[in-house]
Amino acid sequence: MRRTALDMVHELARRDSRVVYVGSDPAPGTLAAMQAEMPGRVMIEGIAEQHVVGMAAGLAMEGLVPYVNTIATFLTRRCYEQNVLDLGLHRTPVRLIANGGGLVYAPLGPTHTAIEDIAIMRAIPGMAVLCPSDAEEMRRLMPLTLDWPGPIYIRLGKGGDPVVSQPDDAPAIGRAxxxxxxxxxxxxxxxxxxxxxxxxxxxxxxxxxxxxxxxxxxxxxxxxxxxxxxxxxxxxxxxxxxxxxxxxxxxxxxxxxxxxxxxxxxxxxxxxxxxxxxxxxxxxxxxxxxxxxxxxxxxxxxxxxxxxxxxx
Amino acid sequence: MTRPIPASPPLDARSLHLRALAMRGLLAADRGHVGSTLSLIEILRVLYDRIMRHDPAHPEWPDRDRFILSKGHGCLALYAILADHGYFPPADLDTFCRKDSPFGGHPPCHGIPGVEAATGALGHGLSLGIGRARALKLAGSTSRVFVVCGDGEINEGAIWEGAMSAGRTGLDNLWVLIDYNKVQSYGPTAEVLDLEPLADKWASFGFTVDEVDGHDCAALEQVLSRPPNIGRPSALICHTVKGRGLAEAEADPTAWHHKSRLGEAREVIEAAFAAAPPQGAP
The missing domain is CATH 3.40.50.920 (Rossmann fold)
Incomplete structure (x- = not known):
């Protein structure tokens, strides 16, 4: 699901010059092809989630659509005030792609299990919270995130999750x-x-x-x-x-x-x-x-x- | 090390006028941050009068320089300079903190022309400014971003996360100005969480650092007018006096950090600025 999400960021960036990627400390080579193709639009900022989210809000204030990606617990807990104020209060169109929602990182212990993320993110007024069922649904949802007017939190599964979405689905944000x-x-x-x-x-x-x-x-x-x-x-x-x-x-x-x-x-x-x-x-x-x-x-x-x- | 800065020159008519305007809001609401507003006046005066490219008739002008008051509790100084430049009528200051007024005790994100960001939770403005500066560079814009932080504010770790990023990415369209009045809510910054050696800190993060008397308009203008060092962001440490222009606040700055009810302070403020001349933007 994460691979699909990042591939989609690259694809959306080709389609729309507003799209940029902001990562903290992702896996080596993350979006290297996008970086080579469109220099400056892949920003790796280090393990500094408060700054990462604040900077993404600043990018959005100038008309860009930043996709921010790191582990779910760190993207929600560490920078919660930035999520509330820089994204929620300002309604900046920042998209948070959260790796390892739920119990995905259970082997790594409670520091890494994102089991209250939905609660704290949906408590932010205007924050959309997306939880795709599988990579194919992720592929169908991502284009909808381009022009959604406010911030979005996207909770990712483990990867290789069984595909239960249907090819003729037409998902919409806020529709069952x-x-x-x-x-x-x-x-x-x-x-x-x-x-x-x-x-x-x-x-x-x-x-x-x-x-x-x-x-x-x-x-x-x-x-x-x-x-x-x-x-x-x-x-x-x-x-x-x-x-x-x-x-x-x-x-x-x-x-x-x-x-x-x-x-x-x-x-x-x-x-x-x-x-x-x-x-x-x-x-x-x-x-x-x-x-x-x-x-x-x-x-x-x-x-x-x-x-x-x-x-x- | 941070250099000692000589004593400030006396406040001129315009500085007194801007202080009176800021205090107008505080008097109307019977509350507000006194000391942190008064230490900021000359920094904002020089930026808006002499340095920044901006147009009060078109607050969203794409080619404007961006300004973020990261120390949002100094908002009365921002409201005053914006009103003085004609972004909105000075009488709007009389609505400070009223139920239906956008002029809150911290800058809001909507409703006040010229206010670029809602701030108040400390430590947010620098990263917002870095994002804007990065986006402006990507767009090929020559606009600059000015962020004013408080000294107590830079206790926040997020500021230093941002500083690392700005230095690494060589944001030469970014200025960070520190209103170094050396007193935070609890007491002297040197005692609460000492910032020294402050100039060395910013330099070590990759900034070109200058220090200036933050009440000396000519000195502020001289530093802020210099061309940027290519590939380096700029930090300007403005040595200021908390409560500057109000003798009682200068003498007891912790007592005058914030007033939630003015009481006897009302007469002191009114007396200090009663004679301030009305003077518009130069």
């Missing part, structure tokens, strides 16, 4: 994509969790339980109409977060439902990481299983919740 039509239960997911949602829905289908999947290519702005429609159609909404429960997609969905249907009778089952640091290591998938976020655990939890509802 229906992956499986709403059923008795409907899962709402974002990022790479949509692949797990689809696998869980498939399992439930084999048990005769009709489960829909709504994929959100981004958490902010929220597609209130899609959430409301699902709540009217389904007996149960389920939210999936590769993120702590506080402030993640589940919170965003509850807030959305509260805006459109404050008295909605549709219950929302939230599946997320505990509100704690992750002290475990291991792979992203190992930890998703550990925290009950893989397809078998999800299918079981949803079936159990539906049975409880039926017994009420």
């Amino acid at each position: 994509l229906v992956r499986r039509p709403p059923g008795v239960a409907t899962i709402i997911s974002t990022g790479i969790m949509t692949a797990h949602a689809l696998a869980a829905a498939e399992r439930l289908g084999q048990q005769g339980i009709d489960c829909g999947v709504i994929h959100l290519p981004g958490v902010a702005p929220m597609d209130d109409a899609a959430i409301e429609a699902a709540s009217r159609h389904s007996r149960l909404l389920v939210t999936l977060d590769e993120h702590i429960a506080s402030g993640g997609l589940g919170s965003a969905v509850l807030e959305s439902l509260n805006r459109t249907r404050p008295l909605s009778p549709c219950p929302v089952l939230r599946r997320a990481l505990p509100d704690d640091f992750v002290h475990l290591h291991g792979s992203q998938n190992e930890l998703l299983s550990h925290f009950g976020l893989d397809a078998p655990a999800l299918a079981e939890a949803i079936a159990r919740a539906l049975a409880e509802l039926a017994g009420d």
Whole structure:
């Protein structure tokens, strides 16, 4: 996904002279071809995230569209005030490409797991938060970022994530994509969790339980109409977060439902990481299983919740 | 080492006028940063009167020089010089800190012609200025970027991240001016977090460094008029006096750093600048 995102930066830069890349301390050779082709438009600034984001805001104030890229935790936590003020308050069109959203860097420990990034970034007024499901969706979303009027945070998966987006998708910032039509239960997911949602829905289908999947290519702005429609159609909404429960997609969905249907009778089952640091290591998938976020655990939890509802 | 700078010349009529204008906002709102505003006046006066390319009738003129007041709490001085140059009517200063006024206690990002950036959280302005300077160079523009930082402000690590970048990239269209009044909120900068050797620090980051009496308009103009050293950004350490022009504030600068209610200070300020002559831009 990261490779695709950077390839797209290069492609967009060819198309649009406003595009520049700002990196902190990326892998050797990052965007070397772009640097050779358009000198001065690849800026490597060192491990100085406060300066990197502030400088990107200054570039944007002069009409450029900077794409800033580094590890998600450092792009959100270290320079949060720059994100809030230099990007959010000024509404500068800076795009933050965040490597390793969620549990991708779990082997490296809690300093590197970005499990509260959605919460803190969507708390910034005017900040769009995108979480593509796979590299192909990333490819379709990136051109939309060129002319989006405010700042954007883009949460990347690990790379090599299963492709669940469709070639005829026409994603739009702030619009949900229906992956499986709403059923008795409907899962709402974002990022790479949509692949797990689809696998869980498939399992439930084999048990005769009709489960829909709504994929959100981004958490902010929220597609209130899609959430409301699902709540009217389904007996149960389920939210999936590769993120702590506080402030993640589940919170965003509850807030959305509260805006459109404050008295909605549709219950929302939230599946997320505990509100704690992750002290475990291991792979992203190992930890998703550990925290009950893989397809078998999800299918079981949803079936159990539906049975409880039926017994009420 | 930072050089000792000789005593400032007496304030002339224009400097008194600009101080009275800045204090007009403070008196109207019954609050504001006193000392940090008064130390800035001559720096802004020389920049806007003599150095920067700007056009009050066209605040967004692409060929203008850019100005960022990184020490946003000195905004009354900025509002005063902008009003004096006709960016907006001086009477707007009477709305300082009012509910519906854009003239807040720190510069806002919208609503005031001539204000280039919202500042107030310290340590942001230099990197904003570096981004603008980089973009101007990419566009082949000859416009320059002037960033004014406070001395307490440069305690912030982000300033030094920016300084490393500006030096490395040789931004000779960038000027950083330090309002070195040597007093921050808690007390003397030398005691809170000593900045010395300040000139050596900026030089070691790749800047051409000058020092000047920040209340001596002729000296400021002389330094700021020199052509840039090609491939090097410029730092100008302006030795100033916190509260300059208000004897009580000069004598007790920590007490006059910020007033959230003027009380007896009102009469002191009114008396100090009552006789200031009305004088527009030269």
